[in-house]
Amino acid sequence: MIELWVRRFRCDNAGCPAVTFAEQIAGLTTPHSRYTPLLRGTLTQIGLALAGWAGARLAASIGITAGRDTLLRMVRSVPEPDVGEVEVLGVDDFAFRKGRHYGTLLIDMATHRPLHLYDGREGEDLADWLRGHPEVKVICRDRSSGYGEGARVGAPQARQVADRYHLWANLGQAVEKSVNPIAPAWPNRPPDDAGEPLEAEPAVVQSPKELKIVTRLRDQHAAAHELWEQGMSKAVIGRELGLHQATIRKLVNARSADDVVAKSLQRAHVVDPYVGYLHRRWNEGVENAAQLHREIQQLGYPGGELAVQRHLRRYRSGRGHAPASGPKPPSVREATSWIMTHPSTCARRMQTNCTACVSVMPSWTGSPATSGSSPR
Known part of the structure; x- marks a missing residue:
């Protein structure tokens, strides 16, 4: 006081x-x-x-x-600081409410300082801001057509470039779509008694039978796009197909059915960390799903018995016995990371943590002439 x-x-x-x-x-x-x-x-x-x-x-x-x-x-x-001259401008959107309400953020890429914020993702607002800043020489943005049109109208002298994040993200999605069709053909190869991966022989990869969920997603994608081209709204399409509006939005926004399929198949299942234990116990003669569920619960399994029953159903239906306990085949995401990693870094991973790659994907470690079925 x-x-x-x-x-x-x-x-x-x-x-x-x-x-x-x-x-x-x-x-x-x-x-x-x-x-x-x-x-x-x-x-x-x-x-x-x-x-x-x-x-x-x-x-x-x-x-x-x-x-x-x-x-x-x-x-x-607090008074807003003076924007000053901006030569390299960053443009990107953000979500007030994901899937419903978006805004746009403008950033000075030299200082990483926010410059302006406006509601919506329309190109007209971006063009209005750029007309007041003729000094802008480079516009770093995503692949939105609205931002592209606004940049062309408001700053025709500026050069438009794609930012590093979107380039890398789009490349990752393309690689995942290429890897995803051949992933079901990867065998679960157990190591030998010495602990070394088995020496694999060249084999022709046959196209596996398409999963029911893949067929269903392709049919839903085709039906949703057909109704969308007829001028129906997403809400009406959802009522026609009996699907949730979020699902319809995902189907309509996807350029192709492969985009939807890739994202769905990449989801990790709750049973995946315990597959090796279930396979070993099945081969030991324990085929009771309730007992196996109790055993993996003691190991930290958080799911229910129904997921275990579904996993074991493929062996009860006569499609073969469970494979011997061994390294689990890599996921699509893991294989994608190997492809997109620098060769020197990937080589170190292969020697330490990724021995499963050598055993389940032998063709990937060979020369391009003998492993033409896989991208490098």
Whole structure:
């Protein structure tokens, strides 16, 4: 608490709206303020770092009484810094609510400082901002057609480039789609008694029978796109096909059925970490799903018995015995990471953690002339 004696002045001009005013002390008081400049600056920094309730709790812990609304008002009152000249501009969207409401963020790629934020993903808003900044030379954006049109209209002198994240993400999706069709043909090859991978012989990979879920996804994708081309909305298509609106949105936004299939088949199943144990116990003669479920529960299995029954159903239906306990075939995501990793780094992985790759994908380790069935 600071007590001050200050002078109060009265204006003799009858037309003055102030009439009376008190003298101010530089660095300690400001007109119509309840906080000193130092305290206001402290609370502003707390609000910028933590905002509402979290900022109020921190302020209370250091002896300052300030509510969350006060902190938010101080944050809103901070003047926006001058944008200045921007030569390389980054443009990308973000979700207020995923799948429903999006906004656009503009960033100075030289300083990584946010410059502007607006609601929506329309190219007109981007063009309006660019007209006020003719100094922009490079626009780094994703592959959105709206952003591309806005950049061409607002800054025809600028060069448009794709950012590193989207280039790498699109490459990963393309590789996953190439790997996914051959993944079901990877055998589960057990190691020999010495612990070394078995020496594999060249074999012709036959196209496996398509899974029911793959066939269903392809039919749904074709039906959804046919109705979409007829002008129906996504809500109407969902009612026609009896599918959830989120599923319809996924099907309509996918360029091809392979995109939907790849994402669905890459999902890890809850039983996957315990497949090796189930295979070993099955080969030992334990075929009771309830007993196997109880055993893997003690190992940390979080799922139910039905998932175990479904996993063992393929062996009960006469499609073959469970393979011997050995390294599990790599997932599509793992194989994709091997392809996209620098050869020197991938070689170190193969020597340490990825011995399963040598045993289940022998053709990938050979020369391109003998392993033409796999991308390199």
